[in-house]
Amino acid sequence: xxxxxxxxxxxxxxxxxxVGTNAPAQLLKKLGDKVKKEISKTTDKPKDTTAAPAExxxxxxxxxxxxxxxxxxxxxxxxxxxxxxxxxxxxxPGDSALFVxxxxxxxxxxxxxxxxxxxxxxxxxxxxQQRIMTFYDRGLVFPRMKKMDYLPKRFTIEFDxxxxxxxxxxxxxFKIKLYNFDSDPNSSGPSDTNSNPGAFEKYIQLWNTGSxxxxxxxxxxxxxxxxxxxxxxxxGWQHIAIAVNEKSIKLxxxxxxxxxxxxxxxxxxxxSLSDLNSHRGFVLIKNFRVMRGGKNPxxxxxxxxxxxxxxxxxxxxxxxxxxxxxxEINRMVQLMKDNADLKFEIGGHxxxxxxxxxxxxxxxxxxxxxxxxxxxxxxxxxxxxxTAKGYGDTKPIxxxxxxxxxxxxxxxxxxxx
Numbered sequence: 001x002x003x004x005x006x007x008x009x010x011x012x013x014x015x016x017x018x019v020g021t022n023a024p025a026q027l028l029k030k031l032g033d034k035v036k037k038e039i040s041k042t043t044d045k046p047k048d049t050t051a052a053p054a055e056x057x058x059x060x061x062x063x064x065x066x067x068x069x070x071x072x073x074x075x076x077x078x079x080x081x082x083x084x085x086x087x088x089x090x091x092x093p094g095d096s097a098l099f100v101x102x103x104x105x106x107x108x109x110x111x112x113x114x115x116x117x118x119x120x121x122x123x124x125x126x127x128x129q130q131r132i133m134t135f136y137d138r139g140l141v142f143p144r145m146k147k148m149d150y151l152p153k154r155f156t157i158e159f160d161x162x163x164x165x166x167x168x169x170x171x172x173x174f175k176i177k178l179y180n181f182d183s184d185p186n187s188s189g190p191s192d193t194n195s196n197p198g199a200f201e202k203y204i205q206l207w208n209t210g211s212x213x214x215x216x217x218x219x220x221x222x223x224x225x226x227x228x229x230x231x232x233x234x235x236g237w238q239h240i241a242i243a244v245n246e247k248s249i250k251l252x253x254x255x256x257x258x259x260x261x262x263x264x265x266x267x268x269x270x271x272s273l274s275d276l277n278s279h280r281g282f283v284l285i286k287n288f289r290v291m292r293g294g295k296n297p298x299x300x301x302x303x304x305x306x307x308x309x310x311x312x313x314x315x316x317x318x319x320x321x322x323x324x325x326x327x328e329i330n331r332m333v334q335l336m337k338d339n340a341d342l343k344f345e346i347g348g349h350x351x352x353x354x355x356x357x358x359x360x361x362x363x364x365x366x367x368x369x370x371x372x373x374x375x376x377x378x379x380x381x382x383x384x385x386x387t388a389k390g391y392g393d394t395k396p397i398x399x400x401x402x403x404x405x406x407x408x409x410x411x412x413x414x415x416x417x
Contacts, residue, residue: 082323083321083323083325083326083375085255085323086255086323086324086326086327087326087330088255088330089252089255089323089324089326089327089330090257090327090330090331091156091241091243091250091252091257091311091324091327092243092294092310092311092327092328092331093156093158093241093289093291093294093310093311094154094155094156094291094292094293094294094310095291095292095293095294095295095308095310096291096292096293096310096408097289097290097291097292097398097404097407097408098150098151098155098290098291098292098404099114099143099145099150099288099289099290099404100288100289100290100403100404100406100407101114101115101143101288101289101403102131102287102403102406102407103124103130103131103132103133103286104131104353104403104406106124106131107124108124108125108126109123109124109125110123110124111123111124112124112133113144114143114144114403115133115141115142115143115144116141116142116143116144117139117140117141118140118141118142118272119138119139119140120135120136120137120138120139120140120141120275121134121135121136121137121139122134122135122139122141125284127284127286129316129317130286130316131286132284132285132286133284133285133286133288134282134283134284135273135275135282135283135284135285136275136282136283137275138274138275138276139273139274139275140272140273140274140275141272141273142270142271142272142273143270143271143290145270148179148269148270149180149269149270150269150270151267151268151269151270151271151290152292152293153245153246153267154244154245154246154292154293154294155244155290155291155292155293156241156242156243156244156290156291156294157176157240157241157242157244157271157289157290158239158240158241158242158287158288158289158291158324159239159240159285159286159287159288159289160237160238160239160240160285160286160287161174161206161237161238161240161283161284161285162235162236162237162238162283162284163208163235163283163284164282164284165282166208166231166234166235172207172208172276172283173205173206173207173208173276174205174206174208174273174274174275174276174283175203175204175205175206175273175274175276176203176204176206176242176271176272176273176274177201177202177203177204177271177272177273177274178200178201178202178203178204178244178268178270178271179200179201179268179269179270179271179272180200180201180266180267180268180269180270200266200267200268200269202214202215202266202268203274204242204249204251204259206240206253208234209221209234210234210238210253210256210258211258212251212253212258212259213259214249214251214259214261215261217259217260217261217262218259219251219257219258219259219260220258221234221253221256221258222256233254237284237286238253238254239252239253239254239322239323239324240252240253241324241327243294244263244268245263246263246267247262247263248260248261248262248263249261249263254323255323255326271290273285289407291310295307297309297331297332297335297414298335298339301342301344301414301416302416305415305416306413306414306415306416307413307414308411308412308413308414309328309329309332309411309412309413309414310328310411311324311325311327311328311329311331312325312328312329312372312412313325314368314371317364318364319364319367319368319370319371320371321371321372321375329372329375329376329379332376332414333376333379333380333381336376336381336385337380337381342385342416343384343385343386343416343417344385344386344387344414344415344416344417345386345387345388345389345414345415345417346369346372346373346386346387346388346389346412346413346414346415347369347389347390347391347412347413347414347415348364348365348366348367348368348369348372348388348389348390348391348412349365349391349392349393349395349396349409349410349411349412349413350362350364350365350391350392350393350409350410351393351396351400351405351406351407351409351410352393352396352400352406352409353400353406358392358393358394361392361393362390362391362392362393363390364390364392365390365391365392365393366388366389366390367390368390368412369388369389369390369412370388372388372412373386373387373388387417393409396409397409397411
């Protein structure tokens with residue numbers, strides 16, 4: 001005689017519960033618990049290799065409770081309406097990666113290996129499928145670079161930030177300090193005081209209410225009346241984009257340019273991040289990258305016939321354009337409108353990841369190049385002037401062993417036809 005299967009057991013137990021309404025309550029409870037246990041055994045659960053460990057907290061040396069290793073899931077993918085909001089966005093990042101931290105290989109609850117912590121606490125956490133950093137206890141950190149004078153005269157900084165305990169009437173601050181160590185070659189890194197360690201030390205300050213300052217210059221979130229919708233925006237992830245050249249510093253929060261400050265003298269050679277919140281609050285950071293310079297796309301396509309659009313970014317593992325991509329797309333659309341003879345192949349390229357197959361990368365790169373083409377056609381470029389092609393991970397131009405190399409390989413190229 002065949003042994004009853006687990007599903008047969010479940011059916012029998014359910015029947016007992018249904019017909020045994022006169023049975024004692026404790027018996028029914030035991031039967032119900034057993035049903036749940038059996039269902040748990042037989043449910044077909046897909047294996048998620050990216051899932052984070054169960055949520056837990058970690059006690060620090062001073063007995064304060066650290067931020068949880070998991071936080072609330074990220075918002076849904078960017079919609080076309082959100083891309084339209086960035087219709088006049090003009091930020092374009094530099095053209096080569098200096099420092100990129102995707103946190104991909106970091107362990108939860110550990111200090112991210114690409115950062116030096118001089119003060120406070122910085123740990124890796126998980127949100128959905130993406131690694132993030134929790135920054136708290138009035139932290140001071142700086143990128144782990146081989147040389148302290150790694151910044152050129154022109155560079156850009158981008159990252160996403162979120163204050164989980166945001167309230168608009170109680171401002172919390174975050175600093176990006178700019179340093180120059182030329183006059184102190186023996187310095188080991190940024191100081192944790194306001195003393196000047198070198199020839200140049202100034203800072204950009206952000207508030208969770210959407211304001212920013214550099215020196216005496218200050219800019220504010222353009223919508224002064226806080227509605228429920230505005231609160232939701234500021235409670236979520238804010239994309240910070242900063243462009244620095246010899247004369248000025250521009251800062252964007254989401255689609256708005258908040259600050260355009262003059263740089264009167266001096267140049268920065270390195271940066272640090274400072275969290276000025278109390279130990280009870282914390283800040284979340286992800287997608288941090290510093291890029292060098294910035295090339296003119298018209299000169300690139302006329303001399304080398306190819307322009308790498310570093311500003312075009314996508315949601316993780318998706319062909320959905322991030323809204324901050326619109327700065328680069330706006331520039332390329334205008335370039336084609338000003339030069340009617342230009343035709344391009346839009347090439348999508350992927351980095352080689354440990355858990356992603358070549359076939360998946362091929363499909364993803366095709367979808368991404370088509371997403372850019374479709375958006376540009378929607379913005380008025382004739383379809384006959386644009387073709388799209390995906391190359392997967394077959395044409396790397398950097399190492400896939402480092403975050404900077406992977407960021408270099410993940411790219412959209414405009415190749416003149």
